[in-house]
Amino acid sequence: MDNPETVLRGAFRGFNTWYNNNVLSHVLLPEGIALSLGFKFYNTGMVLRESLIGRFGEGVEQIQPGPRSYDGAYTELTLRCAKQELLIQSTVAENNQYILVSPVGPGGGAGRPPALLISAAILWNKPGYVRLEGGRLLACTPGRDLEVFCDGKPERQMNTGLTNPYLAVELSGPVAVSTDSRIGAAELRGLMARQKQKVLEDCAKYGDLAEAYNAMRTCLAWDTIYEPEKEQVCSPVSRLWSIGWGGYVLFDWDTYFSALIASAENKELAYANAIAITREKTEAGFIPNFGAADDYKSRDRSQPPVGSLVVRELYRKYRETWLVECLFDDLLIWNRWFAEHRRLPNGQLCWGSDPFVGKLGRHWESAGVNDLEGAALESGLDNSPMYDDMPFNKTTHVMELADVGLTGLYILDCECLADLAAVLGRAEEAELRERAEKSKQGLEEMWDEGFGLYCNKRSDTGEFSHRLSATNFYALFSDKVSGGRAERMMKEHFYNPEEFYGAYIIPMTARNDPAYKDQNYWRGRIWAPTNFLAYLALRRHALKGPCGDLAGKSLDLIMKEWLEKGHVHETFNGDTGEGCDVRNSDKFYHWGGLLSYIALIERGFIEGPERPL
Numbered sequence: 300m301d302n303p304e305t306v307l308r309g310a311f312r313g314f315n316t317w318y319n320n321n322v323l324s325h326v327l328l329p330e331g332i333a334l335s336l337g338f339k340f341y342n343t344g345m346v347l348r349e350s351l352i353g354r355f356g357e358g359v360e361q362i363q364p365g366p367r368s369y370d371g372a373y374t375e376l377t378l379r380c381a382k383q384e385l386l387i388q389s390t391v392a393e394n395n396q397y398i399l400v401s402p403v404g405p406g407g408g409a410g411r412p413p414a415l416l417i418s419a420a421i422l423w424n425k426p427g428y429v430r431l432e433g434g435r436l437l438a439c440t441p442g443r444d445l446e447v448f449c450d451g452k453p454e455r456q457m458n459t460g461l462t463n464p465y466l467a468v469e470l471s472g473p474v475a476v477s478t479d480s481r482i483g484a485a486e487l488r489g490l491m492a493r494q495k496q497k498v499l500e501d502c503a504k505y506g507d508l509a510e511a512y513n514a515m516r517t518c519l520a521w522d523t524i525y526e527p528e529k530e531q532v533c534s535p536v537s538r539l540w541s542i543g544w545g546g547y548v549l550f551d552w553d554t555y556f557s558a559l560i561a562s563a564e565n566k567e568l569a570y571a572n573a574i575a576i577t578r579e580k581t582e583a584g585f586i587p588n589f590g591a592a593d594d595y596k597s598r599d600r601s602q603p604p605v606g607s608l609v610v611r612e613l614y615r616k617y618r619e620t621w622l623v624e625c626l627f628d629d630l631l632i633w634n635r636w637f638a639e640h641r642r643l644p645n646g647q648l649c650w651g652s653d654p655f656v657g658k659l660g661r662h663w664e665s666a667g668v669n670d671l672e673g674a675a676l677e678s679g680l681d682n683s684p685m686y687d688d689m690p691f692n693k694t695t696h697v698m699e700l701a702d703v704g705l706t707g708l709y710i711l712d713c714e715c716l717a718d719l720a721a722v723l724g725r726a727e728e729a730e731l732r733e734r735a736e737k738s739k740q741g742l743e744e745m746w747d748e749g750f751g752l753y754c755n756k757r758s759d760t761g762e763f764s765h766r767l768s769a770t771n772f773y774a775l776f777s778d779k780v781s782g783g784r785a786e787r788m789m790k791e792h793f794y795n796p797e798e799f800y801g802a803y804i805i806p807m808t809a810r811n812d813p814a815y816k817d818q819n820y821w822r823g824r825i826w827a828p829t830n831f832l833a834y835l836a837l838r839r840h841a842l843k844g845p846c847g848d849l850a851g852k853s854l855d856l857i858m859k860e861w862l863e864k865g866h867v868h869e870t871f872n873g874d875t876g877e878g879c880d881v882r883n884s885d886k887f888y889h890w891g892g893l894l895s896y897i898a899l900i901e902r903g904f905i906e907g908p909e910r911p912l
Contacts, residue, residue, distance in 0.1 A: 315371030353886030515892030546592030551602035646741025651697035704770025
């Protein structure tokens with residue numbers, strides 16, 4: 300078959316919000332012609348040239364996203380800035396881009412309405428040029444020429460700070476912007492209403508979970524960009540993160556989970572994300588903690604091995620072997636790397652950080668190399684109190700702590716990869732199932748009978764650690780866990796209000812741990828990916844009551860911030876369910892949508908992964 304990346308490139312063409320740095324840029328691929336909106340607010344003198352969802356700070360734009368499609372056929376957002384409120388809608392029809400900008404209400408203060416600034420550019424150093432000629436804004440490329448039309452009242456506005464050609468019009472009423480001269484604002488309102496209705500109908504098939512699905516899809520769609528360095532469409536965790544990392548950044552389990560979220564509706568995006576993060580593999584063969592612009596990646600450490608789970612679920616849904624064939628060998632090498640570098644002789648696994656040979660780059664590439672910090676970062680649970688003051692062995696390059704979470708995930712990885720091997724008729728199936736059994740045996744040695752839970756265990760002293768996390772429930776990925784033990788785990792820990800149960804669950808630090816009160820990142824807050832993995836582990840043992848409770852409370856968590864503010868947060872307060880109570884919880888982080896995904900599985904809209912292929 301053709302190169303997979305080439306096939307996917309062909310699927311991502313036409314207008315969409317591809318440009319990372321501005322959600323109000325509508326870009327034509329493959330030509331790279333960008334049609335961008337900006338604003339000059341006369342009541343403050345502020346010029347807003349680029350707009351992003353989720354900024355913190357005084358006086359910055361606040362954006363509440365509305366419903367949208369993945370393909371850009373319809374987008375909607377409300378922008379509030381300088382005491383003005385604007386509804387901005389877009390649609391694509393017959394390869395033309397249409398945008399409708401409508402002031403909402405009278406705006407703040409008396410006087411002159413804002414100016415709408417409409418600029419054009421050729422992005423990513425692609426061939427072409429833009430010019431302003433006789434009041435006409437033209438973009439010319441080898442593939443297509445475009446003229447930008449606007450039915451607003453022109454203004455002579457020279458003080459914008461824009462360095463590319465633009466039009467300025469008065470924004471005293473609705474203004475239509477398009478690449479089609481035949482339509483104005485009045486007609487465009489009808490087209491927008493029809494396109495919005497289609498998007499809402501897509502959500503309506505999920506019944507009373509329609510808004511949960513809308514939140515999940517909207518966040519991932521806005522976080523999806525064109526990344527020019529590797530000429531790929533992918534979904535970094537958020538646009539703000541990518542800017543901070545110098546262009547783009549893909550994290551291991553974050554990006555695999557974005558592929559899973561997309562699979563509910565958009566096969567091409569699901570495949571693109573699974574391929575993009577797998578292709579970030581290091582020279583040693585493992586999928587890194589992160590891969591970013593300019594070839595920066597964590598060459599000392601990996602992250603939770605969830606790739607095989609996601610690829611297996613993509614195969615379960617679409618039954619296309621070419622993706623499995625494309626990624627299987629890379630996933631197998633990664634699985635073997637964990638066995639060789641992170642597994643103890645008894646089958647238990649520890650997080651680690653290998654010595655880095657070569658030129659170090661940015662801070663996050665070199666942070667904690669061959670040290671405890673790097674090992675904690677490999678876990679994905681960066682500052683979890685589970686790892687406070689744990690010894691690190693610089694000879695074996697691992698933390699001296701056998702980890703229940705990693706051991707459970709490795710069992711899952713082996714079994715999912717073995718299922719994929721069976722699909723392809725690969726002989727490695729036996730090898731993978733043998734490794735899974737070895738780790739299941741090791742996991743059984745982590746059961747603390749007196750405590751009623753599978754616990755992390757010091758590999759140097761044999762002592763159990765009772766600093767707990769949602770990851771302790773990953774032990775349930777093993778079918779060796781008895782019904783009696785699973786019942787004790789639920790009764791004594793999952794439903795224990797002193798540890799994990801409450802109005803919002805599952806906090807990443809037990810409530811009775813001194814670090815819980817920190818509510819700082821992995822110290823006390825609730826995270827969607829760990830809720831999701833714990834939920835899958837519970838389903839493996841058909842724990843219907845706990846599954847229902849976790850699904851319901853996860854739904855409550857995402858709906859609270861989404862309905863109030865249009866946010867899909869990176870983390871949530873363990874007591875209040877808030878996301879905005881801290882500055883280090885990104886407001887529009889796509890894996891927050893896993894909270895919706897849990898509810899969709901629980902209600903039967905998405906098939907759970909516990910059933911064999």
